[in-house]
Amino acid sequence: GENVEQHPSTLSVQEGDSAVIKCTYSDSASNYFPWYKQELGKRPQLIIDIRSNVGEKKDQRIAVTLNKTAKHFSLHITETQPEDSAVYFCAASRFGNEKLTFGTGTRLTIIP
């Protein structure tokens, strides 16, 4: 089955700097890659996603890039703010809304 690896497990960034989180996946048939943000004690919140027919997608300060050949995708957060502090999970799935396989998470801390 699918295996998703996520790095780093923890990341501390000065406020205003950029943060990058990377994931690799094993199943070449995966074609949907969402990113979720989970604050302490709260639900995972979908922040951005990308499908396999696109190499990059951007939404304000957040962007995701996908390299299908290398089977990896990355989350980029620019101009980080204290409210960006949370655990971020990448995930992958084969078709539409089928099961998501999650990475192990990255705890991002923004230092004021």
Place this chain on the structure above:
Amino acid sequence: ETGVTQSPTHLIKTRGQQVTLRCSSQSGHNTVSWYQQALGQGPQFIFQYYREEENGRGNFPPRFSGLQFPNYSSELNVNALELDDSALYLCASSSTGTAYEQYFGPGTRLTVT
């Protein structure tokens, strides 16, 4: 905030007991997926329900079972609870077709003692 709701918020059970967790999907969504999130881990897929039928299952034993109702709400049942079942149980609501997004409910925190 999504329109996905779950109940109860917290639950404490004893090993060997049975538990039922509930999920109401977001309006317009016909598919519910259940995930188990152990402390410090990513969510793990348990199973998915579409049109009241199980539509895919993860690596969980048969004592984890579910239902989906005509209004698309869903239940997760766990029999013969074990200590390792202690986790946050999340349901995610989605729709078939071109929309791929899955939206999570707030979760039920289950503690097995």
